[in-house]
Amino acid sequence: MVREFDYIWQYLDHWADVDEKYPAIKFKDKEISYGELKENANRLAASLLKLGVGKGDRVATVLPMTPEYVCTFLACSKIGAICVPMDVRYRTAELRRFLSHAEPKVIISVESFQENNQRKILDEIKEEIGNPEIFFVGEFDELLKSEPLGKAVEQEPNDDILIIFTGGTTGVPKATLLSHINIVSMALGELKSIIRYIGREERMNMLVHLPPSHVGGTTELLATGLVNGSKMVLIDHWRPDTVLKELKEEKIAFFGAVPTMFALIFSLNVPLPPVELLVTAGEKLNPELLKRMMQWCEKIGVGYGSTETAGFATFSLPEDDPLKFTEGYVGVPFEGVDVRIVDDEGNELPDGEIGEVLVKGPMVSKGYFRQPEETEKGFRDGYWVSGDLGFKKGKELYIVGRKKEVIRVGSYTVLPSEVEEVVMKNPKVGIAAAFGYPHEIYGEVVWVAVVPRAGEVVSEEEIIEACKKELADFKVPRKVLIMDSIPLTRLGKADRIKLKEIILKEFFE
Known part of the structure; x- marks a missing residue:
């Protein structure tokens, strides 16, 4: 008993x-x-x-x-x-x-x-x-x-x-x-x-x-x-x-x-x-x-x-x-x-x-x-x-499904803002939005979309290297998308849900 x-x-x-x-x-x-x-x-x-x-x-x-x-x-x-x-x-x-x-x-x-x-x-x-x-x-x-x-x-x-x-x-x-x-x-x-x-x-x-x-x-x-x-x-x-x-x-x-x-x-x-x-x-x-x-x-x-x-x-x-x-x-x-x-x-x-x-x-x-x-x-x-x-x-x-925007990497939970905070430390970055991208083994991995400041050029490599220095490995983006713009909410915040929909239509088969 x-x-x-x-x-x-x-x-x-x-x-x-x-x-x-x-x-x-x-x-x-x-x-x-x-x-x-x-x-x-x-x-x-x-x-x-x-x-x-x-x-x-x-x-x-x-x-x-x-x-x-x-x-x-x-x-x-x-x-x-x-x-x-x-x-x-x-x-x-x-x-x-x-x-x-x-x-x-x-x-x-x-x-x-x-x-x-x-x-x-x-x-x-x-x-x-x-x-x-x-x-x-x-x-x-x-x-x-x-x-x-x-x-x-x-x-x-x-x-x-x-x-x-x-x-x-x-x-x-x-x-x-x-x-x-x-x-x-x-x-x-x-x-x-x-x-x-x-x-x-x-x-x-x-x-x-x-x-x-x-x-x-x-x-x-x-x-x-x-x-x-x-x-x-x-x-x-x-x-x-x-x-x-x-x-x-x-x-x-x-x-x-x-x-x-x-x-x-x-x-x-x-x-x-x-x-x-x-x-x-x-x-x-x-x-x-x-x-x-x-x-x-x-x-x-x-x-x-x-x-x-x-x-x-x-x-x-x-x-x-x-x-x-x-x-x-x-x-x-x-x-x-x-x-x-x-x-x-x-x-x-x-x-x-x-x-x-x-x-x-x-x-x-x-x-x-x-x-x-x-x-x-x-x-x-x-x-x-x-x-x-x-x-x-x-x-x-x-x-x-989930209403939340959190990213599930295997058994780990990643808060998009944790990744975005590190990415935004780069003075050349204007906007950053992290989201979960489907992965056959981990369920999701971290991707991040970046909009550079006007006149600036940002590389995927420098963003990933910066994240590696400050974040646990499961939080480091697998891919960085350098974009001209990303969808925003009525409050002017990055609309991660809409962004994810757009990216999935373009990349995910």
Whole structure:
């Protein structure tokens, strides 16, 4: 029977009490038991309290999915602090923007990751982001030398313990607040859905292969693994060959990924290890990809949700015909979740009519951190206003498109304004408008249209090079269109939707 607790840290303590030697984490060649993980989380929690971190204070991480991140997330949950994971691929402009908004008291970071020198970046921006205490992975063991925390700080289930940044309509991405109950209820709903498919309740080995800064990494995989008492196999850098190796060696029962990741795996053209269930979300499955997934595994599940719903809010059923997935079907709501389809005036629409998707339930965030205007726009009477277009057939939900202008590059969300801000730093650029262009593997990639200032000449190469210096690689434009003019709204802003329509007619076949 699936255990139900109010706080995410209670699952750690519960499974450590059941069997302290049972493996909680496997990372590369190292294993950490539930007893060790509980001990380390309690020691780190005590150290954070000594550093002055209190309930509601932020602790940021610039870490890939590693044992240090798992420990930090759980330590924060024990003392009611809010963990704020950053992507290790973020560069100076992004870390400055996000960390200035979050104002963490403590940052735990890698020294460097691939081409990014995080120590140098954090040293440069430390004063601008409030002079937090900064610890690097090499110093992490020092933080584990405190006497373990004896008892978790008194909290309420609705207290927030996680901020995940996601796309928004303004220049600052939205800082989504997620509470214990948001995360636990989502993880319980996901775990129960998986159990329906595989037909048994047991502690399963789980692959945690998405980054901490993505809701899929921290909630859909890590939190669900904790609720299940899983052995969680961590991957710090997603590669299809690494994923296949771990699926085979660790006998992973189910594997979840966005369609882009499945496409990359299939592109290897290698034998695929047996799994009992494949799960996908994020975009509609095309028939060819679904066919290849069904050749790999006979059981396929889909879900729908977002950062604002802590991950999934709906999930398909074992008896569903997988062909419906190619029509945009994304399952039925979890227990206690209400999904409505409304028109532009907020009136609920009957079955079959397309409108905007609203979601209400225990996993829905209460809003955005220090962004009251975005919260007012994004939530209405307890419902998350998704910006997605869909329709219902009874309880079944179908997604047909997006009202939002955000760009979805694989599992990542890119805000057009983030790209445009960098492009507009070039004094020769008059107007810049970024948008998503269809891509067979990533779903979308970033394209940007540029109108030079009168008498100026701008090259595609200089724009791309400037973006490479300031943005994560998935945000760097794949193509720069130098144009004489672009469509504008009545307010004189770049009309990205109209621009995209024009470009698609010209380029996309």
